[in-house]
Amino acid sequence: MEQRLRQAQRYKEEGNGCYQAGRPREAAGRYHRALLQLRGLEPRLPPPLQALGARSRPPTTPQQEATLRRIQTDCYNNLAACLLRMEPVNYERVKEYSLKVLERQPRNAKALYRAGVAAYHLCNYEQARHCLAQAAQLQPRDTSVKHYLELAESQLSAYRQKEKQLYAGMFE
Structure with a gap:
């Protein structure tokens, strides 16, 4: 868990660097990688292979869950910003990612x-x-x-x- 959270944070930071350097397409790729690192770590979702006899994931601490949520929210928000800078703009995706952020941070x-x-x-x-x-x-x-x-x-x-x-x- 900790290793995947750290890797997701690294990808997010690399994405931030790419975005600041004016490379939104590369930044979006990094944010997607960060989100992939976090996939399956959601504490409220059952592990995908648990029904097939796979071991259940270890319990997450409140701090780990908060870190996971923060990274996810930041990545979705940053992905929306990247998409607005890429041609052609995919407004459906911008809306989707922005609404994911607003679910957790309405303001x-x-x-x-x-x-x-x-x-x-x-x-x-x-x-x-x-x-x-x-x-x-x-x-x-x-x-x-x-x-x-x-x-x-x-x-x-x-x-x-x-x-x-x-x-x-x-x-x-």
Whole structure:
């Protein structure tokens, strides 16, 4: 357990270095490797081969579980950031990874922003506005958050205007 946690931490740190050096594709690979190191260590999940008579995994300490969760959350958050820098952007994945972070850290401003950006590009303007409004509360000076929040609100306003015109024509 300890060895795999240390290896996952090393991969995460290598990913951070790649990301800072402007190599998001390499960084994403390192974050995936870190997550693979952690796969199967989840204390609440049964070991995959236990039903076939394999030994059960040793119990985890609260500190090990906290370390595992922290590394996983950081890797998912960092993966979302990498994906936003890679062409073509896979907004579905950005959303998926950001939501994993938000399950554990509902007030993570970066994950809220990334989930909002992904929702915006997936044309889910209501969800985009919801996530970006929360991110704006946490980071009121962030111009990127404000920009995407304005874009989402503009799209929602245009949609409501079209809807209003459509219904107005139906009842004349």
